[in-house]
Amino acid sequence: MTLAIPQNKFEVEKRSLKIGPYDVCSVPTGLFGLDGGAMFGTVPKVLWEKTNPTDDKNRIQMEARGLLLKSPGCNVLIDTGNGADFVAKYGDKLGNKFxxxxxxxxxxxxLMKSLNSHGLKAEDIHHVIITHFHFDHAGGGVTEQGGKLVPxxxxxxxxxxxxxxxxxxxPNLREKASYYAANFQPLIDAGVLKLLxxxxxxxxPGISCVISNGHTQSQQIIKVTDGQNTLMYCADMVPTSTHVKIPWLMGYDLQPLVLMEEKTKHLGEAADGKWFLFFEHDPYCDAALIExxxxxxxxQKRFWL
Structure with a gap:
């Protein structure tokens, strides 16, 4: 899929960000497409297509973006994108269909190209935080090695x-197409999965989580802070910067009214505290400040990190 990103729709500033011991680094894991109507729910297309153009299949361009918190003694990765081993993980038919x-x-x-660009290999990551096990967030956490799926x-x-x-x-029938055992069972089998x-x-250290149930049950929203600078990794509570508006929800969200309450609370804290919001699926920016x-x-302002 090739979609032209609209030029000059947003002003995006390039900046570096450090929170406590961590250098905050964006980790693009790959572009993909999702149906625009599904991504914006009841919002009319005439509104969202101004900033999110579609292809001939009505798909808008999306990023699967992780976040690297890099420090000399501890490297933390939040979410892992779609992954690359579709056929190995889901079988020939489903893998190619994906x-x-x-x-x-x-x-x-x-995922690995982006980590390599920050001077890291897979062996250099100490912690991986999975916000939720939907395939576009957890798919890269498992890979094929010698005919076996491993962390x-x-x-x-x-x-x-x-x-x-x-x-x-x-999984319930609504989410069955998003949750796959191949993305979590190998972690359980290897004994590396720790549950909160x-x-x-x-x-x-410096990393906490709150829970959001509006999109899916027990999604963890990650907060990184040193008392002066704070970043919230929004995951699918706010997938793109255009979704900061409270009523702009996805058709995928299981409990829309719950999600609107969650956005009101957490985005209010972010606006008042001048937190950076990090967007997992926005192809046009990594992060933003809101008001x-x-x-x-x-x-208020968009950033590339």
């Missing part, structure tokens, strides 16, 4: 929410 249906761009950025990062502890693993293990049970402070706009929110 690449075709979602317009996977396998010639562009990848991509052999020296890492993987962190996930107990409640989300339960949903992934027994609800909001947790400093489970890694209150009446009873809603709007983007």
């Amino acid at each position: 690449a075709e249906m979602y317009g996977m761009d396998q010639a562009g950025p990848s 991509t990062f052999p020296n890492a502890t993987y962190w996930a929410q107990k409640g989300n693993l339960e949903v992934a293990t027994h 049970d609800g909001p947790t402070e400093n489970f890694i 209150r706009n009446g009873h809603d929110f709007s983007v």
Whole structure:
């Protein structure tokens, strides 16, 4: 899938960011496409297509973007993208269907290419945080090796929410096409998966999580702070910068009214505290600062990190 990113729709500033001991680094893992109507739910196309043009299949361009927190003694990766071993993980039929249906761009950025650009190999990652086990967030955490699926990062502890693993293990009919055992069972088998049970402070130094249930059950939203600078990794609570508006939700979200309450609370904290929001799926920017706009929110400034 090739979509032209609209030029000059947004002003995006390039900047570096350090929080505590961590250099904050964007990790693009690959472009793909999702149906624009599904991504914006009840928002009319005449509004969202101004900034998110579609292809002939009504797909908009999306990024699967992880976040690297890099320090001399501890490298933390948040989410791992779609991964590349579609056929090995899902079988010939489904694996090839994935690449075709979602317009996977396998010639562009990848998880390992991006980590290599920051001077890191898979062995250098100490912690991997999975916000939730949907395939576009957890797919890169497992890879094929010698005909067997194994953790991509052999020296890492993987962190996930107990409640989300339960949903992934027994998915409802609505989410069955997003949760696959190939993305979590190898982690369980290898003994590297550590489960959190609800909001947790400093489970890694400087890193905490809150829970969002609007998109899927027990999605963990990651907060990184040193008391002066704070970043919130929004995952699918706010997938792109255009989704900061409270009513702009995805058709994929299981509990829209719950999600609107969660966005009101967490984005209010971010606006008032001048937190950076990091967007997993926005192809046009990595992060943004937001501000209150009446009873809603709007983007103040966008960044590439």
